[in-house]
Amino acid sequence: MQSSRRLAALLLAAGLASVTPLHAQSQAVHGSIEGVVRDGTGAVLPGASVSVVNLDTGQQRTLTTNADGGYRALLLSLGTYRVKAEMQGFKTIERTGVTLSAGQTAVVNFAMEVGGVAEVVSVTGEAPIADPAKIDLGRTIGEAEVKNLPLVSRNPYNFAFLQANVTGYENEEFGVPRINANGIQMHTNYQIDGNTNTEKDRAGLRLLPASEIMVREVKLITSGFAPEFGHTTGMVYNAVTPSGSNDFRGSASYRFRRKAMSERPFFLSPTAKKPDTHVNNYTATLGGPIVKDKWFFYGGYEFVDRDLSADRVISVTPANASRLGLSTTTIPAAGVIPASQSVNFFLGKTDYQLAPEHKLSARYFFFRNESPFNIAGGLNTVDWATDFHDRMDSASTQLISSFGATRLNELRVQFARRHQSRTASDGAGTGPAITVSGVANFGGPIATVSDAGFDFSQKIWQVIDNFTVLRGRHSFKVGGDVQIVDDFRRNNLFQLYTFPTVDAYLAARSGANPRSYSTFAQLVGDPTVAYNSTFLSLFVQDDLRVSDRLKMLFGVRYDLFKIPDARPFAGNPASSKFKVDKNNFAPRAGFSWTLDSSARTVLRASSGIMYEPPLINFYEDAIQRNGDPRTLTATLNPTSLGAPAFPATLSDLPPGFTRPLQSIVTMDGDFSTQYTILSNVQLERALTSDFSASLGYVNSTGRNMPVLVDTNLVPTGLTLADGRPIFSTAVTSATRVNQNFNHVDTFRSIGKGTYNAFTVTLNKRMSHGFQAQASYTLAKGEDNAPLTGTYVVGSGDDRLSDPTSVDRDKALVPFNQTHTFVLSALLAPKVAGTGIGATLINHNQLGFIVQANSGLPFNIRANRDLNLDGVQNDRPIGIDRNTGRLGRVFNVDARYVRFIPLGTRLRTELFVEAKNIFNTQNVAGVNRVVAVDAAGNPTAALAFPGTSGYLQRNIQAGLKLNF
Template identity: 85%
Template sequence: MSPRRFASLLVALALALASAAPLWAQSQAINGSIEGLVRDGTGAPVPGATVTVTNTDTGEQRSLTTDSDGRYRAVLLSLGAYRVKAELKGFKTIERTGFTLRAGQTAVIDLTMEVGGVEEVVTVSGEAPVADPGKIDLGRTIGEAEVRNLPLIARNPFNFAFLQPNVTGYENEEFGVPRINANGTQMHTNYQIDGNTNTEKDRAGLRLLPASEIMVREVKLITSGFAPEFGQTTGMVYNAVTPSGTNDLRGSASYRFRRKQMSARPFFLSPTAPKPDTHADDYTATLGGPIVKDKAFFYGGYEHVAKDLSADRVIAVKPADASRLGLSSTAIPSSGVIPASQTVDFFLGKTDYQIAPEHKFSARYFFFKNESPFNINVLGPGGSPNTVDQGTDFHDRMDSVAGQLISSFGPNRLNELRLQFARRHQSRTASDGAGTGPAIAVSGIAVFGGPVAQVSDAGFDFSQKIWQVLDNFTVLHGRHSFKTGFDVQYVDDFRRNNLFQLYTFPTVDAYLAAKNGTNPRSYTNFQQLIGNPEVAYHSTFLSLFVQDDLRVSPRFKVLFGVRYDLFKIPDARPFAANPLSSSFKVDKNNFAPRAGFSWTLDSSARTVLRASSGIMYEPPLINFYEDAIQRNGDPRTLTATQNPTSAGAPAFPATLNDLPPGFARPLQSIVAMDADFSTQYTVLSNVQLERALTSDFSVSVGYVNSLGRNMPVLIDTNLIPTGQTLADGRPIFSTAVSSATRVNPAFNHTDTFRSVGKGTYNALTLTINKRMSHGVQAQASYTLAKGTDDAPLTGTYVVGSQDDRLSDPTNIDRDKGVTPFNQTHTFVLSGLIQPKVSRGGLGAALLNNNQLGFIAQANSGLPFNIRANRDLNLDGVTNDRPIGIDRNTGRLGRVLNVDARYVRFIPFGRVRGELFVEAKNIF
C-alpha cells in the first residue's frame, strides 16, 4: 500500500470515528483539565450547580453541571489563564480567578458557595495548590516565563530536559540533539511537538524536528508515572507545546549577537594561532492575536541564526608535515581551524478556530532549514587529523503540518482528532574549496584530498517521512473519566551512502613517492565502495489504550489502564545462504498495564502522596533492520580493498570503475535479527511525597525504580572458542574461518541482535519548588542514582554512546556494569529573580525592571571505558578492555556549570524594550 493510500485510509477512519462515538482515545498532551468539588458552608456537596469555565485569554467557555457529589470536570481545555464560576439559586455566585492552566495539568479548583442571592458575587483569586493533588506522574512543566527568560545561549529548548530529576547527559551547543538519558536508559526519549511524534525512528536519541524559542510556549517533561496514553519510550516524554494567538494583539522582535571577545580561547588551539571567531547573530520576530474576537486567532514566528562554529574545530596537522605534503593554504588556513559555520531558519504559522461551541480546530505549519558548511570533525578515518580538504556542507531541511479537532457530544463526551505529516531530508555535498579526487590519509599525519573518505561524506542522502493519525474519546461518568484511543504512524525511510574512495599511506615519504610518480603503488591500501548504495523501506507503529481516571474520594484519585503497542518493522531481504534473513519477527505481545494514585493526606491539601507502576515498551530501532537488510550476506555494495600487489590495484591517484578483474568477493560478515527477538520494555515504578510548606513553596522526596528487560544486545553468534582464554577468563577465538572456528563457515562474523539484556536503575530524588511570588521563582532537584546493565550498544545505534561491543560474545554477564551515562550525583537549580520595590525613589529606580535568570548544574562525572585499542581475544572487536578492567570503570571529573541571563526592561507605554546579556559556563 502506498503512503498516500495509507494516509487517506487513516484519515477516513479517524473522521468516521470522530463523528460516531469512537471507541478509542489519546489524551491531553497539549491541553489541560480543571476539576473540583462544589460545597456549601457546612462542607456538604452542592449538586445541580452550573459551573462555567472560561479561558480569559481567548474567551473560550465550557458549561457543566455538578453531579450528586458536587463534582465537576472539564477536560481538553486550551492552555492559559482561567476563571471558574459556580451558580445556583439560593447561593451567592462564586468565582475563582488568577490561575493558569498548563499542558497536561489537572488543576483542582474546589469552590465553597455561601447562602445568598445568585446576583451576589464572591471572587477568590489564587493559583491551584502548589502540592498538586491532581498530579500522578513524575514530571514538570517548564512554563512560558522560564522558556523566555532562562539562559539559553544555544537557543535549543531541548536542553531544558536537564532541569528534570533522573536525567543525565550533556547539552547541545547549537540546534542539534542533546544527549538525554532518563531512568538510566541510553537516549530513549519520546520527542513530541503538540503531542504529535517528533522522534526519528532509525537511531536512539534523535528528534525529527528541532525547536526554537519562537515555536515553544512551554515544555512538558515526564520521566515516570506515565498514564497509558503515553508510550513508545522507556525514558522520557519531551513534549514541546507551540504558542497560540489570543484576544490581545501581541508581538516581539529581537536581535542577539556574540563576538569572539565574548568567548574563551579554545584549550587545544596552538599558541601561535589567532583566536578563532565565534560570532553569532540571531534575529527573531513573532506576532499573534485575534482574527475574530473570541473565535479565531493566529500566531506566527520567524527566527534566523548565523553562527561561527570554528572554535572547537582546531586543525591538528603539524606545520612541518603540511609543508612536506604540499598542502595549500586552503587546506591548512592561517586561522588554524576548520571554518565551520551554521545558518538556520525557523518559521511557525498557527491558527485556532472555534467553529461552533462544540467544535474547535487548530492547525500549524512548521519549517526548519539548516545550512552548515565545512561540517566535519577534527579527526578523520583512522583517527588522523582532518584538513579543510575534507570539508562537506551539511544540508538539513525539516517541515511538518498538523491539525487538531476537538468535538463535544453533550457535556460528558468529547473527542480529539490529531493529524500530522512530518519529514526530514538531509544531505552532504563538497564544500567550496574542498579537495578533489580520492581521499588521502597519511596515517597519524593528515587526511586530505576529496571529501569522499567515508559513507557519510559528500553524496550522502537521507530522508524520513511520517504520516500520523491519533484519535481519542473521553466519557465523563460520575467519578470516572474514561479514555480510550489509538495512534498510528506510517514511517517511510530512504538512505543513500557515499561510494567512498580512500588511499592510505604509511608515511609522508610514501605519499610523496606516489605523488611524483616514483612509486604510484606505495600506499598501504586503497579502499573503494562499489555497487548500489541506496536502500528504502517502511514501517508502521500502532498504539491502543484504555484508561480510567477515577476520583475514589475527594482526597484519593486512581488512574489505571492498559496500553498495547505493535511495531511493524521493515520487511526482510531473504538470502538463501543466510537462514536468519528469511523474515523478521513482529512481536505482537506488547501489553502494558499501568496504575497509579494521588492521595491527599490532609484536609488542607498540603501533603500529597503519589505512586505508580507499569510497563513501558521501547520501539525497536529501525537501523537494526536496515543493517540486517543491507548486510544479509548478499551485499548490494562491496568494499574493494586493494594492496599494492593485488590484481588490478590502481596506480595512485586512479580509482576503480568496477570491481577489479578476478576480484574475489571477500568472506562476508553479516548482521542478523534473532528469530525470537522481542520488544524491549521496562517495569517503571515510583513513589513521591510532596509537602507544601507555604502557598507557593513545596518540598518533595521520592524513589524511582526501573527494571529493563529484553534489552537489545549485538552478539557475534558465529564464533567458536579455541579453548584458550585470557588471564581474566575471556575465551580466545581464531581469525581463521573453518568449521572448527565458525558455527557457519559460509560467513566470518554473524552479528546478531538478541533481546537478552537486563538493566536496573534506582534513584532517590529531592525536589524543592518555589512558585513565582515576591519576585522569585525557583526549582532545585538532587538525584542520587545508580544504573547498571549488561547490554552495551555502540554509537552506530545510540547517538553519542561511548559504549563498546561485548567483550565476550559467549557470556554477556562479563559486560555487566554501570550504564554509559550513569551519574551518581546530579544537582540542578534554575530560577528567575524579579525584584520589585513598591515605593518610589532611588531604590525603585535601581531595582525595578530588572530580571535575572539562572541555571546551575553540579554533578559527579560520567563513566567511560578504558580501552587497550587492540583485539585481545580475536573476536573482531578492536578496542577491547585490558585484562581485569570492567566495563565503564573510568570516571570523568566532577562538573560545575552556572549559566545566567540578565535583563533590563525599558517600558514605553504598551511597548517594552529589553536589554539583556547571557553567559554560559560562568564558573
C-alpha cells in the same frame, strides 16, 4: 515475558486495591479544571452551573455538576482562567487567577453560601502547589522560564536536564543533547504539541529542532505515565507551541557573540591561537485575534548566522603542507576549516472556534540548516570539506469536538519529514580521497559513506484519536495512535588512497611509483536502501475520583511495532524474515491521595510496563549486510590483482578480485520488544501556599534489552587470566559455527537492567518576585547490555566484551551519575515607590541554572584485540566495564535583563547571558585506551589525560522589543 505479565497484573491489582492516578497528564497540550461544588454544610450540590472562561481568549465552557456535585472541564487551552459556580438559592462564587500549564489538572472546589444568585463571592488564587491531581514524576518549564532562563545555545531541548532522574550532557547548538532518563539509554519520546517528533532509526534523536520562538512551555515526564503515553522507557519531552489571544502581542530581538566574549576552549593546544567566535541571531513573533473570542493566529521567525570555525583548527604542519604541495585554498591562512551555519526557523499557527462544540487548530513548522565546510579540523583540510544541508518541516491539525456534556473527541493528524544531504564544498578537492597517515587528509571529499553524495530522509505520517466519556465519578478514555514511517538512505561510493609517508605519496604523484600506497579502498555497488515501518498503539484508561481526597488512574496500553521487511538470501536463513512481536500489552495503575483536609500533603504512586520501540537501524543493517551485499568495499594493497595505479579508481570490481568472506548482521529469530517495569512513589508537602518539598523513589527494571552478539565464534579452549575465552581469526569448522561467514553479529533481546533513585525536590512558585526549583538525585543504574554510539547517539560504550556471556559486562550504565543536583531560578525584585531606589531595583531580572554532579563513567579499553574476536573492545585484565570516571561537573549559567518600559504597551529588554560563567573546566572526554601486553596486562601506570571539555565560558548579549 510471562513472568513480567504476571508481575504487571499483580501491580495493577495492587493499584486497584489501594487506588491511583488521574487524567491530568493525558492531555499532552492542554489542561483541565475539575472539582466538587458543596453547600455550607458540606453536602454536594448536583445541578449547579459551572462556567470556565479563558481570560486570554474569551473562550468559555459551561458545565453542570453531576449527582456527586462534581464537574470536569477537559481539553482546555493553556492560560489563565476564571471559574464560576451558580445555583438558585445560593450566592454566585467565582475564582480567578487559575493558571493552566500543559498536562495540568487544576482542582477548584467550591463551598456555596445561601443567598441570591446576584450576590457574587470572588476569590483569587492559583491551584494548590502540592497538586492533588498530579501523579506523574515530571515538571513543566513554564513560559517565564523558557523566555528568561539562561540559554546561550538557543536550544530548549537542553531544559531536559532541569528534571530529576535525568543525566547526560547538553548540545551547544541546535543539535540533540544526550538525554538519559531512568538509567535507560534508549529513546526519548520527543513531541511537539503531543505529536511525535522522534527520529526512529537510532536512540536519542529528535526529528525537528526547536527554538524559543516555537515553544511556550515544555512538559517533562520521567515516570508515572498514563496508558496514553508510550514509545519510551525514559522521558517524554513535549514542547508546546504558542497561540494567539485577544490582544496583539509580538516581539523582535537581536543577540550576538564575538571572540572577546568567549574563553579559549579547554584542551586547546597551547600553541594554537584562540578560535574566532561570530554569532548573529534575529527573531520576530506576532500573535493576535483574527476574529475576537473566536479565531487567533501566531507566527514566529528566527535566523541564526554562526561561525563554527572556533573548534576546527587544522593541525597539518607548514612543513608537511609545503612538501605535499597543498595550496592556500586547501589550508587557509587562518589555519581553520571555515565552517559556518545558517539556520532558519518558521512557525505559523491558527486556532479557530468553528462552533461552541468544535475547535480547530493547525500548525506548520519549518527548519533549514545550511552548514558549509561541515567537517572537523585536525588533519583534515578544506579538500575534504562537505556542505551539510538539513531541512525539516511538519504540518499538523487538531480538532476537538464535544458531543453533549459528557463526550469529547480529540483528533490529531500530522505529517513530518527530515531530509539531509552532503555535497562538496566550494574549493573542495577532486578525484579520490587521499590520506597520508598521521600527516594530512586531502584530495576529494569522498573518504567515507557519509561524505559528498550522502542523502537521508525520513517521513512520518501520524493519526491520533482519543475519545472521552464522563460518567459519574469516572472519566473513561480510549484512543489510538498510528505512525507510518518511510526511510531512504544513499551512501557515498567512497574512494580512498592511504599512503604511509609523504615520500610514498610524492613517488605516486610523480609517477615514479604509482603503487606506493598502503591500501586503496573503494565502495562499489548500489548504495541505496529504502524501507518503511508502522507503529500502532491503542489504550483504554479510567480516571476515577474515588473521593475528594483520592483519585485513581488505571488502564492498559497495547503497542505493535511493524518493522521493515527482511531481504531474504538463501545462504543466510536468518535473513528470511524478521519477527514482529505482537504481545506488547502494558497494564498501568497509580493514585494521588491527599492525606490531610488542608490539602497540603499528597502521596502519589504508580507502576506499569513501558515498551521501547525497536531501533530501525538494527533492521537496516540486517537488510544491508545479509550476506548478499548490495555494496562491497574492495580493499586492495599494491600487489593485489587489479590494484589501480594512483590516481586511477575502479569502475567495478577488478578481474580476478576474490570477494572476501562476508561478515553479516542478523536479527535473532526470537527478538522481542524491550520493556521496563517502571514504578515510583512520591510524598509532597506544601510548606507555604507557594513553596513545597517532595521526597521520591523511582525503580526501573529493564528486560529484553538489545545486545549485539557475534554468534558465529567458537572458543578455542584458551582463556585470558580473568576467564574470558579466546577465539581465532582463522575461519574453519573448529572456529566458526557457520564457515560460510566470518562474523555473524546478531541482535538478541537478552539484556537486563535496573535503576534505583531517591530524589528530593524543592519547588517555589513565583511570588514576591522569586521562583525556583531545585532537585537532588541519588541514583545507580546497571545493565549487561552495552550498545555503541552507532545505535545510541552519544554513547561511549563498547560492544560486548565476551560473546559467550553478557553477564561479564554487567556494570554501571554509561550515563550513570551517582549524585546529580540542579537548580533553576528567576529573581525579579520589586519595591513600591517612584524614587531613585525603586527605579534602580525595579525592572531588573536575574535568571540562573546551577548544575553539579559526580560525572559520567567511561569504559577503559586495551590497545589490542586480546580475545581475537575481531572487535577492538577488550578491557585490560582486572578492569570492569565503565569503571573510569570523568570527574565531577560544576556549571553555572546566568542571565541578566534590564527592562525599559516605553509607554503602556511597549517594553525593551537589554540582556546579557553566559554559559559556564565561572569558566569551570569540566572534562567531557579522555584518552581511555591503555597499552597492554599480549596477556592483557597494562604496560604502564594507568593515566587518562583529558582530550575534550564541556563548553568554556561563552557570553551572549542582545536586546528585545516586546509589545
